[in-house]
Amino acid sequence: MGLLSILRKLKSAPDQEVRILLLGLDNGGKTTLLKQLASEDISHITPTQGFNIKSVQSQGFKLNVWDIGGQRKIRPYWRNYFENTDVLIYVIDSADRKRFEETGQELAELLDEEKLSGVPVLIFANKQDLLTAAPASEIAEGLNLHTIRDRMWQIQSCSALTGEGVQDGMNWVCKNVTAKKK
């Protein structure tokens, strides 16, 4: 994945390719999710300083997933990656209740971004394997997801660690990207 491959993935994707942007606060599990999608080893994952890109095949689509670091100091750079996004996946650590407000704020700002207007958003209520995890319904309510009217959205509970719920979320992505691309 040299610079050249990045340029190729930057192009607006042809019909069978989908550009997915994976965002969320640091330690939410974005990279684990990415590796789970690509069926890679998830035992040694460190905070993402920049970004990771992986391509996975799903239901006839080539999903080009961009996993962007979520630490506070590099969040202002998320917009580097907005161009040509087909689907936004927003990952939330369901057990980190202290940061629900912060994550809600970041999500609201993303949904206000002009370059992401109308882009379908999937919210992964991640880390459901933890006992202290809040259920997806509670998070949906806390984030006022029902007020989103300008795009398709979905919340899916999952565990990137065990893989549970991940495929359901990706099914939703493929279904809704079909609607948009056609």
Next chain:
Amino acid sequence: MRLKRLNIRYYPPGLILEYEKKGQEKSRCIDLLHLTPNTDVSELLSEIKRIEPLITDSRTDQVKAMIERLQEKLSQPDERHFYLFKVLQSHILPLTNVAFNKSGSSFITGSYDRTCKIWDTMSGEELHTLEGHRNVVYAIAFNNPYGDKIATGSFDKTCKLWSVESGKCFYTFRGHTAEIVCVTFNPQSTLVATGSMDTTAKLWDVESGKEVSTLAGHSAEIISLSFNTVGNRLVTGSFDHTVTLWDVPSGRRIHTLIGHRGEISSVHFNWNCSLIVSASMDKSCKVWDAENGQCLATLIGHDDEVLDVCFNYTGQLIATASADGTSRVYNSETFQCVCKLDGHEGEISKVCFNPQGTRVLTGSADRTARVWCVKSGSCLQVLEGHTDEIFSCAFNYEGDTIITGSKDNTCRIWR
């Protein structure tokens, strides 16, 4: 015409003649691209005197001494071992490209953090941070050989022209409608050329900051561009599988070089402007006649996409970098593969020669850069330390310092 001064040029070997013609100061050069330590000096000398009227009998001894000096430089043994000198950590996101100025006294780095930084090579200190772009700074260039200006091309669709001394922005070139991914100055430093994902290239006037021309004709993204040594021709390589040769003064298309069956990744002229080399995702490189646009040869052998290609300073060798994890060196006159550089454990995204043409430097996704001996094809050194893939690497003019730029947000100086 009166010869005023004679200067020596080490890489590629040559003599620069500064002379006066009708009251105007001019200069031209005698290229000695085929010079070796074994070249017969007196034979060469009489040949030079035959074709160059400025070299008169009174200058003979001086020219002879200069040629011998060049030969001495060429025969110097190159046994340098590179050590990590410094890790530069002030970019907060992955680096894109790196570049030295002509003398190698400073270099620049572009980054996803939207800045370009100027560094002092000796100390590793940061001299300036060029701030102002609103997205990734992808392409960077010094106006070599002068080295007093920098051009940066960004995903924000603009190109900026900066002062090296003050770090201030002179101009912002606006007009492209998509990411700018390649940028270069003409050799006279009067023009900046930008190539964009919007399928066009543009020429900009360095003095006035105005757009000079738009080079339209490609049907897909322009990925690479390069001026010839004279500065009257520009070549562009595109994802549309073609290479286009442009006339710089008029902005007109001279030739479209058709033949590759995949996207173009890199294009270059050789030093004497007679050849163009192109690398492609079709796993091959092609060498083209820069005059008539005919394909002279297809360099095959790689098992996967060719991601980068370059000439050495004299133009006699071509090095390739491939996603198959190997590099190859070809002779640009016979088109034969001279050696295969085998050892990297991931794709190679960048390749370059040292100015002497004795070493090849490769940067790879396997997190290492490697130094190779052109003569034997053997790996002399593995530069280890980066914690993520290497996107870019470069030799300085002396060939005694290397910089590497990585996705791990750092730049490393090796010497």
